[in-house]
Amino acid sequence: MSGNLARVIDLGERSEIDLGAWTAWLKDQLIEDWRPGEWDGEKLLFTGDLESPRTRAWHCIIDSCNAVSRIRHGWCTGCRKTFKTSGLSEVEFKATYRPDPNRVYSHTDTCTVKRDGKRCQREYHTTGLCRRHHTDWIKASRVRVRHKFGGTRNEWIRDVAIPYEAFPPCLILGCPLERTTLEGGLCRIHYRRWRVLHESEDRVPDLEHWLRHETPYLSVRQFSLAALSDLARLEVLYALQQRDQVAPNIDPATVRHALARLVGVENLVTAAPEDLVPDELRQRNIRIMIRDLAWEVAQGYDRFRGIDPTEKVVWDKRATAFLSPARRAGKSTGRAGSVDFSVVTQPWLREALMEWARSTRPESKRFKTHLAACTIASRVLSRQPGGGMDPSAVRFADMTLVVEAMKQLKRADGVTLLGSKSQRDILAGLYTILDFGRSAGLLETLHGTFARHSSHRIVVEESNEDEIGKAVPESVIHQLDTHLDAMGRDFSYSGLEPDAIGAMFQTAYQVLRDTGRRPHEVCGLKRGMLEFIGGDCFLIWNNQKSKRHRRRLPIDKDTKEIIQAWEERRNGLTVPAESAPYLFPAITGLGRHPHLTTNNFSRALRLWVDSIPEIHSEGTARDGSPVPFDRAKIYPYAFRHSYAQRHADAGTPIDVLKELMDHRSADTTARYYKVSLKRKKEAVKAMRLRVVDRHGNPAPMASNKAYEMRSVAVPFGGCTEPSNVKAGGHACPIRFQCAGCGFYRPDPSYLAAIEDQIRDLKADKETALAMDVDEYVIRNIQDQINSFKKIAANMQEQVEALPEQEREEVMESVKLLRKSRAARGRMLPLTVINRNESSA
Incomplete structure (x- = not known):
């Protein structure tokens, strides 16, 4: 500092x-x-x-209390202490509590003695009385004991006590207390301070100087x-x-x-x-x-x-914060720090950049992009002969080197290349500075070939899902949910009690998880945004990014009940007036946003995630131990990707998912299906090696393509019979008696289907026995049962015999392929899966 x-x-x-x-x-x-x-x-x-x-000073939230609170819609210190020991709820306490009428709020309170409309003007001392009246009452009470006065204290105040005029104020500048000493004309507080000072110093202190520079008695x-x-x-x-x-x-x-x-x-x-x-x-x-x-x-x-602060080579950020619209609107004092233009070593380029900043007053983000562009160009030119100091000497080849350097820019990790769109923005920033400098007459000597050219174009690459965001795996979300009660407990939030703070952040997290809305859309949800049509419930939300308001999203019963429970509790809380229309109130009524901000929500989520002892990823280490999940990948926006990926993995039609995500283009939605396809290919690669024949003997497929061609042929496994494969699994010559067919090729992902078939065959056998059918029918059914049992037993033995790590990989592939097949021909529930069930 x-x-x-x-x-x-x-x-x-x-x-x-x-x-x-x-x-x-x-x-x-x-x-x-x-x-x-x-x-x-x-x-x-x-x-x-x-x-x-x-x-930042307000009345205490208790109406009958005259004390001051430093928190808007908050408690004073006395009322908060009383509330914590009362055992009442916040609502009950606010409705029933009345402070003691003799409670002292400050030394400036006056005596309560009043007669004929005139009140005693002397300072409060104790039990509602000034020091003189308190002494008078003590004397009167002693007389009462001698049976000369038989009234109560209140009767004495009403009938006997006479109001006194106030003493002159203390001589200390701004002190509101009354003089209580003849020496120096000081109040009792400053008299004690003067005596301590007088006794502690060797020489007599200057009273006049002390009077002018002593701090008066101050309230909150x-x-x-x-x-x-x-x-x-x-x-x-x-x-x-x-x-x-x-x-x-x-x-x-x-x-x-x-x-x-x-x-x-x-x-x-x-x-x-x-x-x-x-x-x-x-x-x-x-x-x-x-x-x-x-x-x-x-x-x-x-x-x-x-x-002028903008004439310096090093600009103070706050001194030049007039460049920001927020500063001009009086919303921010700006951030401390500085911008050093000396990193641009070429004077002609540095002056063009500085004059552009003075003239255009760019926002902070745009300014950083242009500064970065000039810094990169300066670094490249510095390595050339002459260091780029002479603007007339730079040429087309120098611009080519600058563009190539921008194509090699890396992210903060120093490893991953910066996205092509960001590279284009930085290059455009350099062109902007050069064009501005030329038009302003600052770069008249700059060679004409050092400019934009079609050969210097940076092509925007098609982004994939790994670049637009990573989904939090369902297994990780399940681990988070088991620790949900701890979220928000240690987060300080305005005047809310810890339980209310926790409930608010937990609700916001669950809504984010179950609906897939953007974080700022969840934080800005309005109260009463549930709509019921028939037996269905819809969430009313605003797509702020695309400026499409009052969108409707179907939600399930669990999500509806979570929102309703919080809204009922929210109705009993005292929040800033600006937050009244919103489901999640702001931390203060003086911020830029009248509701919970994404910054506060992100901080609460990060504190919660970091407090969880262990979070495991889906894979295992070589020794079979769980692999810790990278907690940095758990951030609010990732849950939107989780929502979309969940539906894509389960086979929700792309047009349906596009509407659920409220995407303008289906191309954006299709990226999630590309990831699903990639995962499926990895699962197929693991599963094709575990294919068996009808006897349960290993019969691995040669390639993913061969496996895929047969994976949809029959309900209980793959089929290699040519005519049936050609007909898409609808032309089995032996009417799907797979257990006795030499073309039958099951794998572990069909174990559940095989077990279901065994149960169905047993039921068919019981029905056939009850119908008194011929023996060959019973025998045929029993042979199928025995054959399927043998196949299932052999596959289970083979899986159990695998090393633990390889077995885990096979079981993960089983889960993914089963989900993929189960989703064909049906729609996934539109919001969230049942988290109490296994993902297998």
Whole structure:
């Protein structure tokens, strides 16, 4: 942190700073009517307005409580402690709890004695009374014991006590407490502080200086600049006002703690970073606040000296954040950091890039692409004779080398090549800079051949499913589901209780898993979005990517009940007003989104996944032990691919899956079927080696093609009889008595079908016996039963005899081929499979 701050406030020769001129400049820049009703310039005191959406201080959620909460729609400290020990639900507590009328909210509360419409103006001391009335009551109660006063305390307050006028306020600047001592005119709190200071120092401290720079008594929603030096007061006030123009709000408590760290600093413009943010400071919010104040002061000093931040070779990101629409809309203060244009070593190219950024004000993502393009071009030109310094010397061949370098760009892992579309975007960025430079007259000497040419085109490759996203395997999803109760438990979310936070994230995950919608579409679901037509239930959702709203997705009973259970619980929670229409509320009412953000959902998912002790992949190691699954592959969007892949694997018609995914093009949907085909080929490759004949003896197929040609021939295995294969399995010469046929070729993927056939044959035999049929019919049925039993037993023995790893591979192939065959001619349920059943 100190290193970053040093770069932000690097001011060169500090000894040359004219502090007098700097002070005058600051005074001219201050906003006179800043935060009316909250900022008191004479007292140097900020008191947050509880009704202002731009101040992080609100009324306690309990209506009858007058305390302040730092969380919107949250509890004050006292009410939260009482709630935790009450044993009541949140709804019951809010409806029934009433704070003690004598409860002290702050030292500024006044005495409760009132008569003839006039209330005592002295400070609250105890049991609803000021110190004087409390003493008077004690005396009166003693008289009562002597039978001279027989009334109760409330009767004494009503009939006897007389309101007193307030004492003069404490002399400390901005202190609201009353004077209780004659010495110095201080309140009791500051009198004690002065005595401690007076007794601890060897020499007598300067009372006048102490009075001007001592911090007043402050409530939760207040902060004061009184403790700072005269120049630091101006600097901090200027920084707060500048920050307030783009920051979402002011948190008085955080500012108060940050100011405490700046006490003793003569001024921020010459202070060393370690003086502002010491290494031992661990509170992140305070570090950020001090960093923001120092940054605003540093930028102000640049403006004081007439320095444009965009004229520097190194741009401060926040100083140039006006390039971002979010900055111009006042939604963000920008991210700390810098952009170093010196990585583009050729002055002509660097100046063209910088002028393009100044003139066009690009968004951050677009700016990064163009900077990357110029950096790559600069690196390539630097390796050529002359280093590319002379723009008139670069030629067509140099541009060819630049394009080739862009084709070899790799991802962050340093191994995988960057996608062709990303390569094209970067190359287009370089062309944009060159065209801009030429049109602006900055590259008049640049040789004309160093430009775009048809031979430099980067062809966009057809992406496959591995590139557009990887599906989370069903076996991994099943493992995640067994730990579902732990999701969201340790995630802090506004004023919600841990159980409610967990229920919200668990519901969002299940909806994402079962519906295959995009993460931002799930996070932005509205309340009451279930629609019932006949006996079917549909989810109403908005395709925000394609701007197609109120789409309908059929969902099953389990998903419907999950949503309904959360919505019922959601109705009893207190959430930001902006989140009222949404199923999943926002963490605060001051964010950009009025509902749960994908960023918070991703963080909750990552924390949950990382907390699960073990997650195994579908394969096994050489020694047969489970292989850990790469947890980095579990992210929100991957569950959309899981949904699509689940249906593609099960044979859902492509036109149906296209509608379920709400794809514009069937080509996008078809990619999932390509992956399914690839998996099927791998399964066939493993299974064709396990084919047997009708006696159960090994009869492996020579190729995948041979296996595929026969795999659909008959219900209980493959068939090699030519006329039956030609007819697609519908012209068996012996009427499908496969067990006695020399062309019959079963494999382990048909074991379940063979066992079903054995059971059917046994039932047929019982029926035949009851019908008193001829003996040869009974014998024929029994022979088929015996033959199928022998085939099944031999295949099972062969599979059991395989090494464990190879046996696991065979069983995975069995599962995939059985699913593929089972899906032919039928539609898969439209949302989610039954996770309580085995995938086999």
